[in-house]
Amino acid sequence: MGWSHRTFGAVRDTRSPWSPRIGGFLAAEALSAIGSFATMIAIWAYAAYRYHASPGQIALYGVAFSAPGVVLGPLAGVVVDRAGPRATLIGAKVLGIAASLALLSAHSFAALTLLSALHGVGAAFARPAIQSLPPRMVDDAYLARTNALLGLSEQLSIVLGPVFAGVAIGLFGFKGAFVFDAATYALGIVALPLVHLTSVARVATHEHPWRDAAAGWRVVADTPLVRRVVTANFTLHLLYGTSMLAEPLYVRDVLHRSPSVFASLQTAFGVFVIVAGLIAARAGERMARFGWITAGVLGSGVAAAIYLGTTSVVIAFAGVTVWGFFTGFVGGPAVTLLQRSTPESVHGRVMAADLLASNLALFLGLGAGGVLIGAVGLRPWIFTLGTLVVVAGTALTLSDRAETRTARAARPAQPSADPLPAARRAPH
Secondary structure, eight states: OOOOHHHHHHHTTSSSTTSHHHHHHHHHHHHHHHHHHHHHHHHHHHHHHTSOOOHHHHHHHHHHHHHHHHHSHHHHHHHHHHHOHHHHHHHHHHHHHHHHHHGGGOOSHHHHHHHHHHHHHHHHHHHHHHHHSHHHHSOGGGHHHHHHHHHHHHHHHHHHHHHHHHHHHHHHOHHHHHHHHHHHHHHHHHHGGGSOOOOOOOOOOOSSHHHHHHHHHHHHHHOHHHHHHHHHHHHHHHHHHHHHHHHHHHHHHTSOOOHHHHHHHHHHHHHHHHHHHHHHHHHGGGGOSHHHHHHHHHHHHHHHHHHTTOSOHHHHHHHHHHHHHHHTTTHHHHHHHHHHTSOGGGHHHHHHHHHHHHHHHHHHHHHHHHHHHHHHOHHHHHHHHHHHHHHHHHHHHHHHHHHHHHHHHTSOSSOOOOSSOGGGSOOO
């Protein structure tokens, strides 16, 4: 289905991403993501220029922001499933407003780090809440496209966040970005009540929240397709974590280029992530397949090895653009398959489990990358990791095809009643 004016007019009053209410929500979330990324950039700059922070201190800020996602991730999913994604997201945004405005009065690096951790707490609850909203917000025919559009809002923040941060800092100083972030959080709170959500039959919960969190992991363990999606995301984030550490060293020590070249490479990556995200949003249901996820894994492994394994700036730019392009194909299909393969009553816990696995992979990539790059060198380790990612993507592809063949062989000769409509079945 295309994006013509005629199509828009036909579906504007349905539960589709083109309805005014849902379109407004998506736009507000895009601005909120841009505001959050702008704040991250501003805090980095604030720490470096106002407090003359060392690389170790700046790394500590990164840990303070990311650690809540690991520590609180399982409980965040329980809160989403018990309180509902809308109430959880509103609470996370209120915390985000408080943390952003509190940054205006931060007078030490310790205060800056503590308030960054509060932002991390808000993000730990916001992410699974946002990913649990689409199945309750739109008709299933538009689910894949809505997920792609939500993913696109995050992708836009990679490119536009630094731009907005630069404008805000230039006009109002570092604290201008914090006010902008608080304003986008407030806009998101205003937009949320406008969206109509379907009710979900709640399952019985255990009295202790950690037991409920474990129930989410059991759903992941017991559902083969969900296991493969979480494994694919873990693999990609392991690569991302190592690359976060390797890229500035690569530009400095291998390419022997300035920080401006590093920034240009990041911009090229972000632009092509957005290009792929736009294609995924337009394709919608046609990309809600596990094959697109494995294509993203395989392409990312090859492209990362090319990008960080060459001494040519031209080849490096080609590699990073291809990497960004394949990355943009993963997010929307991954979330759609997780949603369709699990009951809506456990979506919060499943999304939180996936987020926890991804955050752990980032930490592992950063830690192991630092040790192994020092031991064997940057380019050999990146080539080895890229090869391992390609092997993992191939194994996931073969596993998915084997399960598909088994399912087809076990299919009864006579059609049987299917409790799920065709659009609700998770395709492979």
